[in-house]
Amino acid sequence: MSTISRLLVANRGEIACRVMRTARALGLETVAVYSEADRQALHVHEADQALPLGGTKPADSYLRIERILEAARRSGAQAVHPGYGFLSENAGFARACEDAGLIFLGPPASAIEAMGSKSAAKRLMEAAGVPLVPGYHGEAQDLETFRQAAERIGYPVLLKAAAGGGGKGMKIVEDEGELAEALASAQREAQAAFGDARMLVEKYVLRPRHVEIQVFADRHGHCLYLNERDCSIQRRHQKVVEEAPAPGLSAELRRAMGEAAVRAAQAIGYVGAGTVEFLLDERGDFFFMEMNTRLQVEHPVTEAITGLDLVAWQIRVAQSEPLPITQAQVPLHGHAIEVRLYAEDPDGGFLPASGSLRLYREPAPGPGRRVDSGVREGDAVSPFYDPMLAKLIAWGESREEARLRLLAMLGETRVGGVKTNLAFLRRVLGHPAFAAAELDTGFIARHQAALLPPRPALSEAFWQAAGRAWLAQLPTQGRDDDRHSPWAAGSGLRLGLPATVSLHLCCSGEDRRLSLRLPTDAAPPAIRQGELLYVEWEGETLAVSAFDPIASAEAAHAHSGGLSAPMNGSIVRVLVSVGQAVEAGTPLVVLEAMKMEHSIRAATAGTVTALNCREGDLVGEGAVLVEVQD
Known part of the structure; x- marks a missing residue:
């Protein structure tokens, strides 16, 4: 019987922390691995040992089998838990662990191979008499094959990555006109997430x-x-x-x-x-x-x-x-x-x-x-x-x-x-x-x-409540050894001073000037973190700050006439060039973030006047990628 005393968790985030919790309860030592982006992550802090993998993207860190095996060797771990995602359903990783003398806390590589490919799994289940959704699970991966299969199955159809899960490389296609673009995008997502671009297509079952x-x-x-x-x-x-x-x-x-x-x-x-x-x-x-x-x-x-x-x-x-x-x-x-x-x-x-x-x-x-x-x-x-x-x-x-x-x-x-x-x-x-x-x-x-109701403008009741909370949470400027002392209050009546306070606050892209009478009371629950005040309002936590006219002007200038990145990510495709005329809805740039692709599209018809990104660039949220003149 194999005995495990030290376990390496080849993953990150909550699943790594959760596996370590049980491992510790069973008396096992735990080993974490981490990318450059995760150097200070919680799973690193909670492990008995932590070893770097380098890189930031999964392909440069958590998907590098040889680096994980080297970390296991250096740490003295006898076993590897893959968590979920990353290499957890990679037969090559399971086999490499076995070849390295490590216990893989998952199924044999042969089982992963049998079920890891959706196409192969469908054929196995079909042979076993398990009912299947109509679809195509074959080896041919050209557009014409998928076009014929979709026509035979009947639209709408669902494209799925043969080697993956979690919604990566998955697209609903309503008609033939959408098929080519959806297939190409799904294949890119599948390749980026799983290192395997193979796809299958199934009938999209309604209301399942x-x-x-x-x-x-x-x-x-x-x-x-x-x-x-x-x-x-x-x-x-x-x-x-x-x-x-x-x-x-x-x-x-x-x-x-x-x-x-x-x-x-x-x-x-x-x-x-x-x-x-x-x-x-x-x-x-x-x-x-x-x-x-x-x-x-x-x-x-x-x-x-x-x-x-x-x-x-x-x-x-x-x-x-x-x-x-x-x-x-x-x-x-x-x-x-x-x-x-x-x-x-x-x-x-x-x-x-x-x-x-x-x-x-x-x-x-x-x-x-x-x-x-x-x-x-x-x-x-x-x-x-x-x-x-x-x-x-x-x-x-x-x-x-x-x-x-x-x-x-x-x-x-x-x-x-x-x-x-x-x-x-x-x-x-x-x-x-x-x-x-x-x-x-x-x-x-x-x-x-x-x-997903439309987000209304912030009400006057909110701004009044936010103003009261802002004054109630002001840092004390008097005594801090007695919170009951009137001199410890951040706001309130001061003889010889005005009975009202003027504020100019920002929240969710809006700003409001307020005049509040002192003292304030009945402030909503709020937490101050530095220059921000987080206010609970109608089930949401909203960040309130003092209005900054310079930052507001800079933001307005940066977004005028430009299409910006909705999140941090990397540019995988640039689809237009300077001087090109585009229609409203035309895809301009494809951004990859968190293993999913997102198309940045023209809001109106116009002409591309500037391209501020190239394929392979890492961009930050709010960065102007393309400028289009109406």
Whole structure:
């Protein structure tokens, strides 16, 4: 039996921290690896050892197999946990670990090869009689082949990266006119994220639910399914809300899906934690989508309803221990819901955001509450990696108890310095359709008006409240040894001084002049961080600052006539040249950030007068990339 005493985690962020937490509880030493951008990251701080990989982009750091193996050798680690993403489903990495004498906390390379390619997995499942969504999973990758396949299947179709997941390299194509551009973009994304540009195409099933089965297998031929999760609430083909068990599933359907998932795992000699994903239609028919040969982001909800630690199981199975329970003994207690807190802009098409976490406060711990995070206040959110900051998980005896508990947790969370989906998550969980468990993958689009309402101008009530909070939070200029002393107050009545105070404040691109009477009272909750004041208002944390006329003029000048980068990232394509006439909506530049491509398009018809970027350039948020004269 192999013994592990030191574990290297070949990942970053919250999953690296979460794996280390269980490893420490089992008495293992932990080793972190990090890129140049992650030198001060939380997972580096929490490990017993930390070794650099160099580089900043994944291709120069977390995807460099030889550097990870060298770090394992230098640290004396006996085992490697791949987390999820990066190399977690890379058969070459699993095989390289084995060749180096390391224990890989995942399935054999052969199982990854069998399921890591969506196309190969579809053929395996078809041979095993598992129902499949109509599609093309062949080797030919030319445009004409995909055109013919899409015509045969019928639009709309879904392009998917054969070697990936997480929404990378995935495009919905509504008609033939969109196919060429969508295919080229999806292939570039797939190559950048997975080092493999191969694609497949499937019929886009309308109003499906995304239900997945957690499976676990040991080295002795035993395999269990640990109930199911519903992951139907998604944006940009990435999950936002996950819950377990899936609402409304009968015991018979749960058993049928679970047994199908176990057959799929056993057919490829699977070992460890894996997830078999299905599309479930309104009639109760389910179709195999893919198998993720790794631990999933949403595994905490399964842990919450079973009371099991899946990472601990991974470590024990890797040491050849048998599974500790039988299928009949798998628990299912209560209900759990998880949300993913992302640095992104829901009002801007969920584009990833980057910057500094000027404010970061997690909800208070307590029964049925869990937060898995990989950041701290003051950390930088890099444009090079996935923008997830944390996962908030709530458990309850019932689904409603879990929902209300999670809403309370979101209400206690404070983030400032980067845009997040925090308010959006609160609207999703608070929506009557979610409370009624009316779930499918079109949930967000169907309820867009309520979930993504137009952002109105800040009200007069807000500005008055912000002004009161600003004065209440002014740094004390008198006594600081007695907070009850009238001389310690930052504002208030002063004999011989005016009874009103004038302020000029900024927030969310707006500014307002205020005249407030002293003393102020009834100020809303606020937190001062340096020159910024973070004010809680209608479920959002808004940053308020003093108006700076010079900065305002510079910003207005920088954006006049120019199209700027919506986030930090790298330029992958420049599609126009100076002097070229363009129509409104014409793609000008393609920006890659956080492993996704984003097209910068002309807002109006005009002529390109300046190009301020080249392919390969790293650009910052707000940088003017192209100037177009109307």
